[in-house]
Amino acid sequence: MLAVMDPNAEPRSIDRYFAHYGADHRNPTNQLIHWLCVPAILWSVIALLWTVPVPALLGRPGLWAALAMFLAFVWYYRQSRRLGLAMALVFVLLAFLTELLFRLLGPRDLALLAVAVFVVAWLGQFIGHRIEGRKPSFFTDLFYLLVGPAWLMAKAMRRLRVPY
Numbered sequence: 001m002l003a004v005m006d007p008n009a010e011p012r013s014i015d016r017y018f019a020h021y022g023a024d025h026r027n028p029t030n031q032l033i034h035w036l037c038v039p040a041i042l043w044s045v046i047a048l049l050w051t052v053p054v055p056a057l058l059g060r061p062g063l064w065a066a067l068a069m070f071l072a073f074v075w076y077y078r079q080s081r082r083l084g085l086a087m088a089l090v091f092v093l094l095a096f097l098t099e100l101l102f103r104l105l106g107p108r109d110l111a112l113l114a115v116a117v118f119v120v121a122w123l124g125q126f127i128g129h130r131i132e133g134r135k136p137s138f139f140t141d142l143f144y145l146l147v148g149p150a151w152l153m154a155k156a157m158r159r160l161r162v163p164y
Helices: 013-023 028-050 063-079 081-132 144-159
Strands: none
Touching: 013 063, 013 144, 028 063, 028 081, 028 144, 063 081, 063 144, 081 144
């Protein structure tokens, strides 16, 4: 059954975030840079959190990353169930990748790799925004740091004709 949206209804919160975020990301080159850099930044933050020591009584390496991913998932899920589940899948894949790299590289080298990826990806982001001629959205609201990955996921879902 097709849902009919009330034209007078206030748009969902995530749609307002996406509209603002999209307005800051219209240049095709900036968009391409974001397709590369946003996932890299997301992974680098997860990897850095993975390397933060965890007291043995609390758990194992990756606990802080898992907690951060869970909190982000809750925010995404509250915005849109399908989008939240899609982002949960991304988090699971990134967690597996990070655990593999943690075992191969160890915490010190994983942290160094994550810092390098983080710095290079943010440089890319700022170059993209310089090309765009607009400042990054998170300068107006820190929640846009969560919106970026969701915006890309929503675009991917639309391309696959999966409503978010």
